[in-house]
Amino acid sequence: MPDFQAAYFTIFLICLISSILILKLYTSSGVKSHLPPTPFRLPIIGHLHLLGRIPHQAFHKISNRHGPVFRLFLDSTPYVIVTTPETAKEIFKTHENAFLDRPQYLVTDYLSYGNKGLIFAPYGSYWRFLKKIMMSELLNG
Known part of the structure; x- marks a missing residue:
């Protein structure tokens, strides 16, 4: 034994x-991971337990702890949250091409007539053309 x-x-x-x-x-x-920091998350609901009745105050509390850029999982979908205007300007000016593509869903394809609108169109020459028209015709004073 x-x-x-x-x-x-x-x-x-x-x-x-x-x-x-x-x-x-x-x-x-x-x-090393080059991802932004993230607070503790629960397995199924992600960070939904951190968002209270007033989400913008919860984002402020999280940004005080983890910095101006942090990552949240709402359900199982990751989101990058940017809380300062300077950081948002830097991200959208210098790294614009990294954030241009959007996921293609069948629902958006059906609702937007084959992704022909500015919001759901994939990044490319057609999207740049629509952006140019929007900036010159709709948003111009």
């Missing part, structure tokens, strides 16, 4: 040490 217990204990120690080493190698591989 003691031989079986010693064998099980040895196997347990080998598994424990190997899992610790694998975890250590995985976390110290030098691959």
Whole structure:
């Protein structure tokens, strides 16, 4: 009987040490995530528990803790929240091309006549043409 217990204990120690080493190698591989910080989230609802009755005050509290740019998961969809105008201007001026594409859904395709409007059109020459018309005709004084 003691031989079986010693064998099980040895196997347990080998598994424990190997899992610790694998975890250590995985976390110290030098691959750092360039994603914004995020507060603690729950598995199914994400960060919905942090948003109270007044969401803009909750965003302010989170931005005080995590900085002007942070990431939230509402349900299972990730969102990047920018809370200062200077940071938003920097993001949209210098990194505009990274944020131009939108997900294509069948519902938006049906509602917007084949994604022909400015809001749902994919980024490209047609979208730039629509933006130029909007800026010159609709938003011009």
